[in-house]
Amino acid sequence: AQSVAQPEDQVNVAEGNPLTVKCTYSVSGNPYLFWYVQYPNRGLQFLLKYITGDNLVKGSYGFEAEFNKSQTSFHLKKPSALVSDSALYFCAVRPLMNRDDKIIFGKGTRLHILP
Amino acid sequence: DTEVTQTPKHLVMGMTNKKSLKCEQHMGHRAMYWYKQKAKKPPELMFVYSYEKLSINESVPSRFSPECPNSSLLNLHLHALQPEDSALYLCASSQAPLGAVTQYFGPGTRLTVL
Numbered sequence: 001a002q003s004v005a006q007p008e009d010q011v012n013v014a015e016g017n018p019l020t021v022k023c024t025y026s027v028s029g030n031p032y033l034f035w036y037v038q039y040p041n042r043g044l045q046f047l048l049k050y051i052t053g054d055n056l057v058k059g060s061y062g063f064e065a066e067f068n069k070s071q072t073s074f075h076l077k078k079p080s081a082l083v084s085d086s087a088l089y090f091c092a093v094r095p096l097m098n099r100d101d102k103i104i105f106g107k108g109t110r111l112h113i114l115p
Numbered sequence: 116d117t118e119v120t121q122t123p124k125h126l127v128m129g130m131t132n133k134k135s136l137k138c139e140q141h142m143g144h145r146a147m148y149w150y151k152q153k154a155k156k157p158p159e160l161m162f163v164y165s166y167e168k169l170s171i172n173e174s175v176p177s178r179f180s181p182e183c184p185n186s187s188l189l190n191l192h193l194h195a196l197q198p199e200d201s202a203l204y205l206c207a208s209s210q211a212p213l214g215a216v217t218q219y220f221g222p223g224t225r226l227t228v229l
Binding site: 032034036041042043044045046049051088090094099100101102103105106107108110 | 209
């Protein structure tokens with residue numbers, strides 16, 4: 001079965017420190033990979049996506065993610081965390097082989113940046 | 116502009132009421148989506164419209180009825196809902212069906228069924 005795993009329910013990071021939010025996937029073939037962020041009582045905001053090419057993808061608000069095919073991972077990173085980065089983060093995948101418009105979301109990771 | 120708008124922001128309805136949620140985008144996107152999201156959970160896909168035609172129905176109960184009047188509008192008609200249907204309902208759109216297209220989400224409608 002195709003799936004996305006975000007192994008951490010919550011990640012706590014001190015402001016100014018680097019942050020990593022983990023994501024691994026299990027799909028047939030190559031995937032398209034996405035990260036979204038959701039602030040309280042808001043919709044999801046697109047951060048970045050991986051299609052092909054350079055394994056390091058840069059996105060909005062200083063976030064980046066690294067695609068690792070051998071480890072089937074797409075971890076979200078930021079060099080220096082801000083308190084305003086505190087939110088719920090979703091990793092999502094769309095397998096290339098799928099012939100529909102569905103994307104598979106991970107369960108989400110709550111990022112808490114400590115001042 | 117990557118804005119998807121949704122109205123109303125909040126909706127409280129009884130189990131016998133009929134109401135509608137509305138979604139609008141003016142980005143020229145040809146795929147539109149309805150998701151249901153419970154607190155602290157990922158969005159669950161309900162329906163997909165592709166070029167104004169229903170392409171995916173994720174076995175959603177018939178008390179939810181989607182409608183796509185044109186390429187910019189998406190409605191979700193609600194009738195005889197249950198309290199467990201209370202959730203955040205998200206609309207999204209993407210440039211075209213399939214491919215590595217990004218889905219852009221609206222702010223959602225917070226629905227409470229009494």
